[in-house]
Amino acid sequence: MSSSESAPLWDLPEPSRAVPGPKARPAKKKPARSRKGQQQPAPELPVARVVVDLPLAHLDRPFDYQVPEKLHETAVPGCRVRVRFAGQLVDGYLLERTDTTEYERKLAYLERVTSSEAVLPPSLHALCRSVADRYGGTLSDVLRLALPPRHAKAEAEPPAEAAPMPSPPDGAGWARYERGGAFLDAVTKGGPANAVWQALPGEDWPRRLAEAAAAAVAQGRGAVLVVPDHRDLARVHEACTDLLGDNGVVALIAGLGPAERYRRWLAVLRGSVRVVVGTRAAMFAPVADPGLFVVWDDGDDLHLDPHAPYPHVRDVLMDRAHATGSALLVGGFARTAEAQLLVESGWAQPVSAGRTELRAAAPRVTPVGEDFDVARDEAARVARLPAVAFEAARQAFAAGLPTLVQVPRRGYVPGLACGQCRTPAHCRRCAGPLGLPGGSAEGAPRPPACRWCGVPETAFRCPACGSVRLRAVVVGAKRTAEEMGRAFPGVPVRTSGAAEVLATVPGRPALVVCTPGAEPVAEGGYGAALLLDGWALLGRQDLRAAEETLRRWMAAAALVRPAPSGGRVVVGAEAGLPVVQALVRWDPAWHAGQELEQRRELGFPPAMRMASVEGSPSAVGAVLDDLSLPGTGEVLGPVPLGEEDEDGNTARERALIRVARPEGRALAKAVHEAAARRDARKAAEPIRIQVDPLDLI
Missing domain, CATH: 3.40.50.300 (P-loop containing nucleotide triphosphate hydrolases)
Structure with missing residues (x-):
């Protein structure tokens, strides 16, 4: 199996080539004899190229320092060093040692070698440099992600012996x-x-x-x-x-x-x-x-x-x-x-x-609202738990297997609305959303409370119609577990979510209620999976809502036993939706192809490369004015992000810049240069620049 040698579609970096630069001059060597206490340069390769740990974009380049004679043996390429920069001692990494420098003035000496361990080999340095160039960032930012903090005691321990080579594995799987x-x-x-x-x-x-x-x-x-x-x-x-x-x-x-x-x-x-x-x-x-x-x-x-x-x-x-x-x-x-x-x-x-x-391994998937189900149960189209879901759970319990229940929202009732006009209910103090925290206080149910400031709302009145009634907009995992426990008395109910995520559950009858991504693995597989409230996942204002929904559904359905062994999945969404059809046929490749084609038509990633600029209106405007975009560059926005200052003006806004995929590296270079000029001017307002953001809406 082989792959294409070239990959222009993904803007992968070309192999590095030597680029002619200014004429280098040998480092100035001091006389062999000097005053007492004066440092002497190293006898060989006295110039050290150091990347300084500074996040400023206009300083994203190596700097030359003189290697003192006392550090000649320990100052090895890739080691951690301390240097003086702009009058302060800062950390850095020694990239290489050489005889020449392009700096015309006297070089400062390395202050000390923190550790002679070569933690930044050439291959890792090249990778970090490539990642910084791809995302329009700085090398020092990438090095913070790539290199863990030093621990002297661990570094002093002798290296362990390498494990013996294993034999090639069996490829039957x-x-x-x-x-x-x-x-x-x-x-x-x-x-x-x-x-x-x-x-x-x-x-x-x-x-x-x-x-x-x-x-x-x-x-x-x-x-x-x-x-x-x-x-x-x-x-x-x-x-x-x-x-x-x-x-x-x-x-x-x-x-x-x-x-x-x-x-x-x-x-x-x-x-x-x-x-x-x-x-x-x-x-x-x-x-x-x-x-x-x-x-x-x-x-x-x-x-x-x-x-x-x-x-x-x-x-x-x-x-x-x-x-x-x-x-x-x-x-x-x-x-x-x-x-x-x-x-x-x-x-x-x-x-x-x-x-x-695939047919031998996949479970049977049943969407809610199929004609057959509606003929038996008229409420199947609108019921949160229709009869087919209860039937699947009962069959799993009869077979001695647990049932998985996936709920998109955590909590008890995280969203409330007016019971008459359906206007979302908000806190009178901070305008935050109201929700039911669940549980009881001194034997009585807890009143609705603000999810932002936590203040209870004991006298709600809808500002639109004046009604005092409330209804649930979405039901959380805790309330679902409570309802399912009443529906199946005698069956244990276990929850897996933000507070406690279970890794595994026993292979015996139980209801396992979880949020997406927190599904535990059942011994022997689940007998059934109930994927509730599909509208809550599909209705999110997100470019990747359908893709993310299918990914979460398939991750849960993959834990269910195959259809020949009685495994069944009930999904709470209409059968005609493409994402539901992809789950029914277990064909994510077809759905991914549709997603990619739609994004090509709309000009969204991954068909295009994008960058986002977030900050105050003045900061965003200054960056956009300073950008030198490639030929296919296009600016979308800026648009407000919903935050306002004390005077009611827009506090933060965001602009999107998109280019054709082959010009992705040029876009990253353009935003990096704009950030460098901004840092050189010592702009005070913070700004966030991100290449290829996941969140576009």
Whole structure:
């Protein structure tokens, strides 16, 4: 299995070339003898190029410093140093040492070497520089994401011994998929192979990822596997440990303490461990000689880093795979429009199962409101829990299996409206939305309360019609669990959500009520899944609402037993909707193709590259006036974001800039240069510039 060598569609960086610059001059060497206490330059390569840890865009370049003789042995490329910049001591990283400098004046000396550990090797520096250029950010911002804080005690520990090479894994699991065996063979042979994998429902996907990683390690190469959250991390880490042993894989996650996190990161840097499993921070893991990069469920918003320059795991791993000639696997039960574009462009090949395998593995999906259901139950179109949902749950309990209930909203009743005119209910104090907190106070139900300021509303009166009645707009997970418990007396009810997310549940009758993304894995699979309030997911004002809804539904439905074993999914949405049809046929590729085509027509990502500029009206206007856009550049807005100052004027607004995809790098360069000029002028107002934002509406 092979992939295209060129990838202009994705603006991947070209190999670096030498660029002629100003004539360099040798560094001025001081006489061998000097006054007492005066520092002497290093006898060899006395000039150090240092990237200074400063977030200012106009300082996003290396600076030359003199290496003193006393630091000649410890000042190695890639080490942490302290330098004096603008009269202050700041941290930095030594990129390289040389004999010449382009600086015409006297160079300042390095103050000290914080650590001689080469934490920034050339490959990691090149990656961070490429990510900064792609997103219009600064190198120092990316280095903060890529390098963990130093811990001296962990650094002083001797490196651990490398784990023995495993034998190539059994490829029977991948053979169920078309091109699955070819992909695993390509990874085993060390060739480049880019694939978009659509996992079967009920698939032991952590085991499949572990097998792909073992195939890379069997050839002496490394692998990086990135998953959205800690529950997925635990499953993948366990699967990799079974194949590679305890010393063959390391888990990187933000929840580790500073010492343990740095210890594991150093083990990867020093080559003691070849397989890294982690959440989004692991996308920068410095694996030696990488052969495989994996991102699971790339549509999850947890893969987007919330810190500048806001990189996405999928794009960073694509960059790494292109630069190193490694394989890339984008996997999941659903498929994003970005993954579909990879397939349509030929940069990646689809890895999916045939219809025979799919029919044997998928559960039966029943939309609410089918003609047959309406004939039996006239309320099926509008009921939140129609008769077909109760029937599916009863069949699961009769078979001794649990039932999964997915609710889009957490809480009890998070939204209220007037019972007569349906006007949303707001707090009289701060205009925040009213909701029911649930529970009771001294035996009586709690009154409605503001979700912003928390003040109870004991005397509600609608400002539009004067009614004092309230009705629920949306029902949360807690209220749903209460209702389901009354509907199925004697059946245990368990909840999984923000307060407590369950990893697994026993394979016996129970109602498991959860919010999207918090579905626990049931032993032996669920007998049924009830996907409630589909309108709440599909009705969101979001470009990716349909795509995100299908991803959440398929993630829950994939935990249900196959239809031949009695597994059933009831989805609370009309059968005619494209997203529901994609779930019924279990065909996310078809839905992703439709999404991509619609975005091409509308000029939205991923068909186009975009950047957003948020801030005060004056700050946004100044940036837009200073932008030098490429030929296809177009500015949309700015539009207010709904925030007002004390005088009632717009406090924040946002503008969108879009260009054709081949000019994405030019757009990133333009916004970076505008930010650099703004920083050079010492603009006081804060502003947020983001390339390829997920939230566009």
